[in-house]
Amino acid sequence: MVKVITYGTYDLFHEGHYRLLQRAKALGDYLIVGVTTESFDEARGKLNVVDSLMTRIENVKKTGFADEVIVEDHVGQKVEDIQKYDVDIFVLGSDWTGKFDYLKDFCEVRYLERTKGVSSTMKRASNNKIIRMGLIGSGRIARRFIPEAKYVSGMEFAGVFNPHIESAKKFAEEMDCEFYTDNEEEFYEHVDAVDVCVPHQFHYQYTKNALLHGKHVLCEKPITLNKAEAEELFKIAEEKGLILMEALKTAYTPGFIRLLSMVQSGIIGEIRDVESAFTRIMSERNTRELTDPVNGGSFTEFGSYTLLPIIKLLGKDYKSIRFECFKAENGIDLYAKAYFNYGSSMATAKTGVKVKSDGHLLISGTRGYIFVPAPWWKTTEFEICYEDFNQNEKFFTKYLGDGLRYELSDFVSTINGHPKGGFKLTRAESIAIAEVMEKFLSWRSSTPIEEGKVID
Ligand code: CTP
Numbered sequence: 074m075v076k077v078i079t080y081g082t083y084d085l086f087h088e089g090h091y092r093l094l095q096r097a098k099a100l101g102d103y104l105i106v107g108v109t110t111e112s113f114d115e116a117r118g119k120l121n122v123v124d125s126l127m128t129r130i131e132n133v134k135k136t137g138f139a140d141e142v143i144v145e146d147h148v149g150q151k152v153e154d155i156q157k158y159d160v161d162i163f164v165l166g167s168d169w170t171g172k173f174d175y176l177k178d179f180c181e182v183r184y185l186e187r188t189k190g191v192s193s194t195m196k197r198a199s200n201n202k203i204i205r206m207g208l209i210g211s212g213r214i215a216r217r218f219i220p221e222a223k224y225v226s227g228m229e230f231a232g233v234f235n236p237h238i239e240s241a242k243k244f245a246e247e248m249d250c251e252f253y254t255d256n257e258e259e260f261y262e263h264v265d266a267v268d269v270c271v272p273h274q275f276h277y278q279y280t281k282n283a284l285l286h287g288k289h290v291l292c293e294k295p296i297t298l299n300k301a302e303a304e305e306l307f308k309i310a311e312e313k314g315l316i317l318m319e320a321l322k323t324a325y326t327p328g329f330i331r332l333l334s335m336v337q338s339g340i341i342g343e344i345r346d347v348e349s350a351f352t353r354i355m356s357e358r359n360t361r362e363l364t365d366p367v368n369g370g371s372f373t374e375f376g377s378y379t380l381l382p383i384i385k386l387l388g389k390d391y392k393s394i395r396f397e398c399f400k401a402e403n404g405i406d407l408y409a410k411a412y413f414n415y416g417s418s419m420a421t422a423k424t425g426v427k428v429k430s431d432g433h434l435l436i437s438g439t440r441g442y443i444f445v446p447a448p449w450w451k452t453t454e455f456e457i458c459y460e461d462f463n464q465n466e467k468f469f470t471k472y473l474g475d476g477l478r479y480e481l482s483d484f485v486s487t488i489n490g491h492p493k494g495g496f497k498l499t500r501a502e503s504i505a506i507a508e509v510m511e512k513f514l515s516w517r518s519s520t521p522i523e524e525g526k527v528i529d
Contacts, residue, residue, distance in 0.1 A: 075101030078154060079164040080145055082109045084122045085196040086132035089166070089188035096185050097164040098138040105158055106133050107145040115327050116471040120482035121226050123197060123491050155179045197226060201489040204289075205231040207264035209279050210271035211244035214293060218268060219248045221477040227485045230268075234260040261286040266488060268320070269293055272361055274368045277302045280317065284309045289316040291484045294377035295510050296503050298368065303507035307500045316487050318480070321377050321506075324385075324498040325479040328452030328470035332445065333385055335468075340457060341438030345418045347383045348435045351375040351450060352408075352425035362426055363405065370405035371424035372398070372513050378450045379422035380506050381498075382434055383413060389505035391415050396513055399428070400522050411513065451476055 079097045083090050098104040108130050114122050124132070130142050143154065155163060156179060163176050166187040176182050204227060208215045211233050222230050232252035235241035245253035254260050261267075261282075266289035269279045277297045283290045284306065296319040297303045310317035323329050336344065353375070355362050362374045391413045398406035407427035413420040423430060432447035441459040445452060456467045473479075486493050 074103055075162065076103045076105065076158060076160045077101040077162045077164055078105040078107065078151075078158065078160045080107035080109070080151065081165075082114055082119065082122055082193065083129045083133055084124050084193040085200070086124075086129070087191050087193065087196060089191045090133075091136055092188050093164075093166055093185060094133065094136050094138040100162055100164065100183070103140045104138055105141045105143060105154070105160065106139040107143050107150070107154065108133060110144055110146040112327055112331070113146045115479075116473075118224060118473055120224060120478060121197060121486060122193075123200075123486070151176060152179060194226060201227055204228040204485055204488060205263065205265045206291075207231055207260055207267045207288075208233040208244075208250075209235075209260075209267050209269045209283070210275075211235045211240050212270060215244065215268070215270040216248070217475050218270070218477055218481070219250075221475050222481055224474065224478040225481045225485055227489065228266075228481065232260065232263055257282065261288060264288060266290065266316075266484070272365070272368065273298055273373055274365075277306065280306050281309065284313060284315055284317065287313065287315065289484070289488050291318050291320050291480065294319055294321040295373065295507055297507045297510075298373065298514060299511035300504055300508035303504045307504065316484065317500075318484050318487070319377075319498055319503040319506075320477075320480050321381060321498055321503075322476045322480050323378055323381055323450040323452070325483050326452060326472055326476055327479070328455075328472055329382075329450075330497060331468065331470055332443065332452055332455050333382075335457070336386060336436055336438075336443060340441070341436065341443055342440030343417070344386055344436060344438050346435075346437040347386055347418075347420040348423075348433075348437075349379040349382050349421070349449065350423040350430050350432050350434075351378045351448075352423070352428060352430045352432060354429050355426040363401070364403070366403040366405060368514075369403075370398075370407070370409070370517070371426040372396075372406055372409040372411070372517075373510060374426065375424040376409075376411070376422060376510065376513065377506055379424055380411070380509055381502075382436070383420040383422060384502050384505050386436065387413070387415050387418055387420055389501060389508075391420075394509065394512060396516050398517065398520075400517075400520075401427070402522065404517070404522055406517060409513070411509065 077097050077100050160180050162181045164183050167184045168187050170184045232250050233241050233244050238255040241253035267283045269292040280290050280292045362369050393414045395412050398409035408425040411422040434445040434449035436443045445455040451472045453472045454469045458465045
């Protein structure tokens with residue numbers, strides 16, 4: 074019996090896939106088809122796959138050519154499979170010519186002529202029109218979005234708005250944007266969706282304006298600095314049938330999602346404590362984090378990250394919250410801690426702009442703990458540890474580029490009616506984070522400057 078094996082994503086199943094499978098089957102007696110998982114595709118940079126794994130498997134099965142369907146989820150699996158299934162011929166389309174020649178040590182390798190004029194990428198593009206995104210703001214964060222967007226199909230950064238025309242012009246020229254403007258009305262005429270990348274206190278107004286102009290919004294974190302405004306924005310988005318997402322990048326990254334699902338599966342028992350930290354020493358006196366006495370400081374800057382695992386794992390119904398901080402002369406927090414009491418569990422969020430601490434995440438449970446080393450917000454590895462350390466296990470995940478491609482990809486998919494990211498950061502979670510920000514700022518403004526005081 075001649076055994077043939079082939080692999081693919083088989084997204085939006087098309088004629089090219091069908092013809093490839095048909096010819097692969099004809100090469101032998103038994104055809105094995107490997108279908109990739111979403112996380113494997115993500116890890117190799119293939120974002121925006123539309124169909125679920127089950128749909129893609131079903132579509133392969135429907136052709137009637139596959140005698141067996143397997144799931145491909147890791148690098149190196151092809152070598153394993155070929156040996157395990159005693160495969161004679163490995164087949165792939167001609168777009169891969171040469172890339173799998175190393176498998177010739179294990180079996181015959183053939184590249185079949187690819188069907189011209191069709192691909193999943195083309196189908197994804199033609200099913201949905203390219204989303205023209207516009208940037209509101211042209212600072213540090215905006216700058217990081219442009220290179221990341223190149224990895225996300227179905228969108229383009231068309232232009233930029235900044236009330237200071239010189240900044241908009243400079244940004245557009247450097248980043249090769251199609252247009253720039255200081256006229257907000259004109260800006261909305263040219264885009265389908267916006268990315269709000271301005272200082273915290275302007276998030277609310279720009280997001281609201283964009284929604285009222287019928288645009289989808291990806292808004293930098295924290296979406297707002299108080300609960301009522303966040304609620305209002307999500308309500309407007311819902312009423313208008315628009316997508317509003319908070320750009321808290323960690324929430325959308327494969328490593329963090331994997332970590333959360335493992336904790337939620339009960340692997341470390343009941344969660345009793347979550348400790349998260351994010352500090353970055355800021356030295357220039359002219360950065361808004363250090364100079365804005367109302368909205369600056371470490372907690373508004375980094376608190377969203379540290380609150381994310383707490384709110385995701387323990388929820389928004391904490392019994393009490395209290396804060397401590399060291400303040401600068403202008404009243405901002407240079408180093409801050411938020412303590413949560415959930416009754417049967419507790420949590421601490423720690424941020425700093427003038428104190429450096431280890432940026433790890435530690436989740437402690439009744440059976441073990443999970444340690445995510447710094448920088449945990451770019452999760453690439455974590456360790457599950459038990460009393461019996463022989464049982465400890467390390468996990469590694471991909472975090473590609475600057476990590477913004479994941480949230481952009483989810484934003485685009487959701488606009489196109491394939492919401493894959495809704496659970497990653499829910500409206501209720503974004504609102505809960507905004508509420509903590511509000512509590513912190515209200516506590517900070519009513520607390521003397523000289524010392525880090527504790528209030529309940
Ligand atoms: N294939 C083909 N002819 C096409 C498209 C794909 O023969 N027009 C083959 C590929 O070479 C591969 C298999 O079908 O052997 C599965 O490919 P997959 O990557 O799932 O499909 P693509 O359409 O190439 O997907 P994408 O555009 O996302 O890369």
